[in-house]
Amino acid sequence: MQASHRPARVKQQRPSRTQQRYEQRADPPDFDEDHLELTLAQTDSTRRFPLILTLDTNGIPHRWINWQHAVWYYAKNRVAWETGSEAFTVSGGRCRHTGETSRITAASIIAIKGKAMAIKGFNQVPPLNNRELFHRDRHVCGYCGGLFSHFKLTRDHIIPYSRGGHDTWMNVVTACRGCNEKKGSRLPEEARMELIYAPYVPNRAEFLILANRRILADQMEFLKQHVAANSRVHLA
Numbered sequence: 001m002q003a004s005h006r007p008a009r010v011k012q013q014r015p016s017r018t019q020q021r022y023e024q025r026a027d028p029p030d031f032d033e034d035h036l037e038l039t040l041a042q043t044d045s046t047r048r049f050p051l052i053l054t055l056d057t058n059g060i061p062h063r064w065i066n067w068q069h070a071v072w073y074y075a076k077n078r079v080a081w082e083t084g085s086e087a088f089t090v091s092g093g094r095c096r097h098t099g100e101t102s103r104i105t106a107a108s109i110i111a112i113k114g115k116a117m118a119i120k121g122f123n124q125v126p127p128l129n130n131r132e133l134f135h136r137d138r139h140v141c142g143y144c145g146g147l148f149s150h151f152k153l154t155r156d157h158i159i160p161y162s163r164g165g166h167d168t169w170m171n172v173v174t175a176c177r178g179c180n181e182k183k184g185s186r187l188p189e190e191a192r193m194e195l196i197y198a199p200y201v202p203n204r205a206e207f208l209i210l211a212n213r214r215i216l217a218d219q220m221e222f223l224k225q226h227v228a229a230n231s232r233v234h235l236a
């Protein structure tokens with residue numbers, strides 16, 4: 001089968017306040033809201049604040065977190081060091097113990113203490129999604145070289161499923177709908193459609209770049225240092 005996946009258009013439901021709280025608590029289980037009552041409307045401020053890049057203490061990129069999560073790390077004294085040229089101050093409510101308004105300034109890039117950070121290895125293969133795939137390939141069809149918008153692109157399996165191909169970074173390229181249909185369930189050489197660029201597996205730093213739409217310049221600079229030399233991110 002020649003997979004001509006439409007980009008997943010899952011209707012995203014806004015999480016309920018309870019779900020949001022649960023998600024915030026999922027990793028930091030004992031967030032002390034009594035001590036740091038954040039009064040900013042969560043949805044609005046989540047939109048206004050960029051994501052914070054976390055590293056392990058060796059400076060290896062780990063993941064994106066929202067500001068609430070970053071504040072939790074600061075409040076729990078889990079931030080080992082910070083870098084980046086940007087900082088964001090979050091004003092909270094009054095502390096019940098001191099009566100003072102709490103304020104935490106988070107840097108755009110923070111290193112987190114703890115062993116849990118080291119467990120998810122830098123070399124782990126990132127999940128394959130259309131959005132990140134199309135970004136990897138710069139929205140350029142791997143066959144005709146045309147530049148297309150997200151919704152006109154498909155995930156093409158170089159070796160089709162029906163021929164034993166797998167759904168992996170190394171067996172997929174971005175293809176426009178026309179090229180995908182033309183290729184059908186053939187190999188590129190059978191269809192006389194030569195690939196104009198090669199697939200590759202993005203490393204974690206590259207995946208983090210691909211996965212964040214609102215990446216800050218300093219975060220981008222930091223992550224680029226960890227991206228493999230053959231990555232197309234360097235062309236961006």
Ligand SMILES: [Zn+2]
Nearest residue numbers: 141144176179
């Ligand atoms: Zn094409």
